[in-house]
Amino acid sequence: GLIDQDCVFDEFGIPYIPSKRIKGLLKDSAIDVVKSLGVKTDILDDLFGKKGYAIAKFHISNLYIPNYDSVKAELNLIKEQKKEIAPLIHPVKIKSFFSSIRFHTAIDSITKTAKDSSLRVFRVIDKGLTFEGEIIGELSKEHIALLYLSALNIRYIGLARHNGYGKVQTHIDIDKKIDECIELLTKGEMYKEKKEDEKQDITLDGEDHIMEFDLELIDPVVMLSKREDKNTIESLDYILSTSIRGAIHKKFSKRYKDELLQKVLVSNAYPYKEKPYKPIPMFIQETKEGKIVSIFSEKDREIAIGSKPKFGFYTKSNDHVKTLNTAKVAYIHHNKYENIRTKNQYDEHDIFYYQAIKEGQSFRGYLIGDKALLEAIRDTVGTELYIGRSRSAQYGRAKVKFYDIKPITAKPPSKKRFVIYAVSPIVLYNQNGFSTLSTDVFQDYIKNVLGVPVKIENAIAITTTLERYIDVWHSRSPRLYAYDIGSSFLVSIEGDISEEAIKKLLFYGVGELTHLGYGKVDIYEDFENIRWQEKEDELKTGQNKIEHTKNMLVGLIKEDLKAYFEYKGFEDAERFQRKKDLTNSLIGRLRLLITNANSIEDINEFFKDIKGIKEDGQEDYKKHKKAYKNLEKAFKDDIKNLEEFVGIVDRLYENYEYKKLAEELGLQLKSDHKLRFDLAKRYWFNFFDTIRVKNRD
Structure with missing residues (x-):
């Protein structure tokens, strides 16, 4: 409230430069470079992407102070182990260490005095600070040359540039000189037709295996949810299978035939913290008094009146249930249109908000497919993936770790009554081929998968609508109705379920579009006795030395x-x-x-x-x-x-x-x-x- 215009800081109060702003500056500068050198403008769309058609060929990280990760780790260490000095590193104090406050007013041209209500207070980053980041991507020599010249051409950044603020020196470390870069761009060899390497095939043995993977978020990740407001993009709190599949496909398809990946099933990735977490079933609810109950339990039926679902994720540990909520952050951006880009202006109404899954968190999922196919994916993907929206700048970068490839195993439930709940949205089609929300239809789907008589005794569900973006059409698919994550169905069965049937239910899913990650379910057997533990695991760290701070x-x-x-x-x-x-x-x-x-x-x-x-x-x-x-x-x-x-x-x-x-x-x-x-x-x-x-x- 006291500062009219503030700078961008992280949760510790350390300033940084968002990569989306750097990417915008690079593109503005690249336009000037291309025009001044007389280079074809096709290179701009090829390098920076084109809205609705192609994504940028590179990912640029946020720009942070040197040794940023070590500084953050040491500040966390002080908070945890040296609480008596924690007030010293309050974000307000750290902000003041890196920045200063400036005051400006407007002078009336007639009275030569300050205009009423014209005093403005804003914060500036102190002179002399260095920020560094990295550009990652498989770029041609021409692309690298254009980025290099564009970086050198940047002179100012931020607001109030006409008042003497924001002057910077920008540099990209490459082993080339300015004259060499200009020659690369002007000799016109970039768009000569290049022969593509022939894509390889893989011999499959026909037996599916499973390979788990972890995603550790280096950057915030935007998993697009329903857009309730055109200026607000909300994020899911897990990683969508379709986003993971797309990221894998981008790398896999460079070496192998595209149709091979269609034979791989990719799951959603849910939070992982020492143990994998799953979405909390809706039948687990919380009363006004804070007591956790099961609405499918006879003994909890009376006290469950007026209870509400408990959202988030859970894992079982020593007959207790631990919960976890995904941490999210929000960022503000400007929408800058091409027709005013050269004027360096923004429409005052084109501010939009990104909600994102906060960096530093881990998520676990799995791939199912032929063993040779999984090995090929592991070899081609490497150690990093770019997932979610705006993944070319500021968002989407994640470390990926693949585990051993194993046979698929699952044990049938030991009881005849248990809860089946949705781990991903469940899409069902009626006899006319339209999506429907019907427990009778769902009952038939389960019966076909398990191969035994099934009856749904009770259900608590939440519904949603699904839309997919079809790249070929450049438009969205028809809207589908689905049971949303957490929807719970109390079922009873007759007869014994085979191991193959339970594997099919738990790993391949039920319903339609299961190859896209929909229809994944899990079983909760002990639904009448819920034991709860709210205590979170303590954060463990091996660091005990203050060096970079x-x-x-x-x-x-x-x-x-x-x-x-x-x-x-x-x-x-x-x-x-x-x-x-x-x-x-x-x-x-x-x-x-x-x-x-x-x-x-x-x-x-x-x-x-x-x-x-x-x-x-x-x-x-x-x-x-x-x-x-x-x-x-x-x-x-x-x-x-x-x-x-x-x-x-x-x-x-x-x-x-x-x-x-x-x-x-x-x-x-x-x-x-x-x-x-x-x-x-x-x-x-x-x-x-x-x-x-x-x-x-």
Whole structure:
């Protein structure tokens, strides 16, 4: 509320430059480079992508301060293991360490005074900071040359550029010179027809296996949910199978035939934290009193009245249920259109919001297919995937880890009554081929999969609609109705379920479009006895050393010391008993003395002059005898003597709450004469100003 325009900071208060803004600057600059060199503009769409048709050929990360990951880890360490100094690294203090506040107003051309309500307060990142990131992608020499020249061409970034802010030097590290890059772009060989390598086939043995994988998010990930507002993009709290399939296909199809991947089943990926988590079934609910109940349980039926579903994810551990919620973040962006791009303007109504799954979280899923096919996927995908929306900048980058390929195994339920609940949306078709929401139809689907008589005794479900984007058509598919994740069905069966049937149900799914990840279900047997444990696992870290945050912590301590001594000056002035001895005239002299002094030697020299004036009986001493006496008297007891001007620093520093940390970080206050003198000046300024106010009152 106090700052009209703020900068972008992470949750710790560390500034960074969002990659979407860097990508926009690079594209603006690339347009200028292409026009000035007379290069075909086709290269722009080829490199940066075209909305609705093609994605950019590269991914650019956010730009952070050097050693950003290590700095974050150390700040987390301080929060967890050194809670007594945690207030020192409050985001507000860290923001102040990296930035400054500026004030601007508008002047009326007629009255030459400030216009009413024109004062604006905004924050700026301090000069001298370095930000670094990386560009990742399989780029041609021409693409690299264009990015290099575009980066060199960037001169300003951010707002208020016309007021002298935002001047930067931008550089991409490549082993080429400017002349070489210009020659690559202008010789016109980029779009010569290139012969594609022949794609390979894979010999399949016909037996499916399973391969689990983990996705650790390096960047936030946007998993598009339903858009309720044209300016807001909401994200799901898990990773869609279709997004994972698309990311795998992009790499796999460069070497192997496209149709091979159609024989692989890809699951959604759900949170993983020491153990895999699954969506919480809707039959598990919470009462107003906070008690967890099962609405399918006879003993919970009365107390379950008025209960509400408990959303999120769960995992079983020692007969208890642990819960987890996916952390999300929100970002604000501008929509910049091509027809005004060269004017560097934004439409004031084209602000939109991205909600994203926060980086640093892990998700687990699985692939099912022929063993040779899974091995080929593991070999071609590598260690990184780009998933979700806006994955070319700021979002979507994830580390991927594949586990061993194993045979598919599953045990049939031990009871005849159990709950089947949706782990992904379930699509059902009626006899006319239209999507429907019917327990009778679902009952038939389950019966066909399990091969035994099935009856749905009870159900609690939530419905949703599904739409898919068809690349070939450049439009959305027809809307389908489905049972949403968590929908629960209490079923009873007759006869025994075979192992093959239960594998088909649990791993291949039920309903339609299962090859796209829909129709995945799980079984909950002990639905009448729910035991709950809300305690989260403690975060474990092996780090115990402060290294990369040392300079920042020293800077924060210095800023905190300044505030501490200013406060002490105010506090001591409040308790000072001889305020009348310090007249406003004397305070003015002392304040002028401190303002003009650059070292303790200047203070000592001043007192030597006073001593000489007194001994010589000069006219000035006779004229201002009372003032000089008051000066000497004032600094004899409570405030000591100005010859010991900085002595107050050492005395107050003994009780400073972060003294131990300062010494651990190598901050030696007694030997840092410049800092000691600055702290003393701040103390006395506040002391004298408070006395002056008190005398006035």
